[in-house]
Amino acid sequence: MQPPRDTLFDTPLHQVPDFVFNEDVVRVFPDMIKRSVPGYPAIVENSGVLAAQFARPDSLIYDLGCSLGAVTQAMRRHVRQHGCRIVAVDNSAAMVERCREYLQAQDAMHQELLPAEVIEADILQLQLQPCSVVALNFTLQFIAPGQRLELLTRIRQQLLPGGALILSEKLRFADETEHQLLNELHLAFKRANGYSELEIAQKRRAIEKVMLPDSLEEHRQRLQDAGFGRVHLWFQCINFASLIALP
Numbered sequence: 001m002q003p004p005r006d007t008l009f010d011t012p013l014h015q016v017p018d019f020v021f022n023e024d025v026v027r028v029f030p031d032m033i034k035r036s037v038p039g040y041p042a043i044v045e046n047s048g049v050l051a052a053q054f055a056r057p058d059s060l061i062y063d064l065g066c067s068l069g070a071v072t073q074a075m076r077r078h079v080r081q082h083g084c085r086i087v088a089v090d091n092s093a094a095m096v097e098r099c100r101e102y103l104q105a106q107d108a109m110h111q112e113l114l115p116a117e118v119i120e121a122d123i124l125q126l127q128l129q130p131c132s133v134v135a136l137n138f139t140l141q142f143i144a145p146g147q148r149l150e151l152l153t154r155i156r157q158q159l160l161p162g163g164a165l166i167l168s169e170k171l172r173f174a175d176e177t178e179h180q181l182l183n184e185l186h187l188a189f190k191r192a193n194g195y196s197e198l199e200i201a202q203k204r205r206a207i208e209k210v211m212l213p214d215s216l217e218e219h220r221q222r223l224q225d226a227g228f229g230r231v232h233l234w235f236q237c238i239n240f241a242s243l244i245a246l247p
């Protein structure tokens with residue numbers, strides 16, 4: 001069955017409200033994110049592959065800002081280390097409810113998957129436990145800029161030796177010409193995926209105050225400030241990228 005199509009912004013809105021992860025968004029989210037984020041399926045599946053390289057036996061794995069649990073599901077497909085457990089966290093009640101249903105469906109179809117628990121919580125308030133892998137898949141960009149360093153520092157402090165943070169984000173570019181070009185290419189990607197000019201413009205207005213991307217240089221510097229020793233870019237598609245940060 002096809003997932004419901006994202007038509008949330010296809011009619012003119014008198015006033016475009018700020019974007020929130022509510023039930024309307026949850027209903028169309030798999031379609032929305034696939035048609036909006038270049039490289040999303042590759043990032044999700046390979047987050048599972050990367051997690052399998054860094055997961056330590058008998059350790060905790062976090063998926064922070066899990067939405068419907070796409071990364072959690074990928075990690076369950078790939079991680080084979082003994083005794084691992086996934087904790088998936090989101091502060092949207094609608095996301096958490098649907099995420100639990102999806103993970104139960106995955107449980108029903110496969111045997112011997114890693115146990116996964118979904119918690120409704122603000123990741124800024126969450127008491128993190130020692131862990132070997134943390135995924136922040138397009139979540140940090142929704143955290144207030146002033147709180148990003150503290151969150152990454154807390155993650156770094158709980159990361160076990162040999163573990164990793166997988167950080168995927170939309171990028172902005174310090175160079176204005178590069179920024180314009182890659183932004184234009186992203187719009188071309190959205191058009192190619194069936195979004196109209198109206199949908200693109202209204203979505204941009206909805207996210208412009210709530211989703212604030214950083215540049216690659218800002219990410220590298222902040223990860224270093226948070227105490228990570230090594231940071232590597234492992235994926236980029238247009239203006240969306242994923243980094244791996246190691247203790």
Ligand SMILES: C[S@@+](CC[C@H](N)C(=O)[O-])C[C@H]1O[C@@H](n2cnc3c(N)ncnc32)[C@H](O)[C@@H]1O
Nearest residue numbers: 021065066067070090091092122123137138142
């Ligand atoms: C773009 S979505 C993430 C997509 C998801 N990781 C995936 O791979 O499909 C951002 C998610 O972060 C969640 N979020 C934003 N701020 C949060 C916070 N402070 N605590 C927990 N979740 C948060 C939102 O509710 C939303 O579900």
Ligand SMILES: O=C(O)C(=O)C[C@]1(C(=O)O)C=C[C@@H](O)C=C1
Nearest residue numbers: 032033036037138170203207211
């Ligand atoms: O940058 C955009 O135009 C987007 O739509 C991006 C983005 C994201 O990166 O999370 C924004 C909100 C939705 O969750 C899906 C995609």
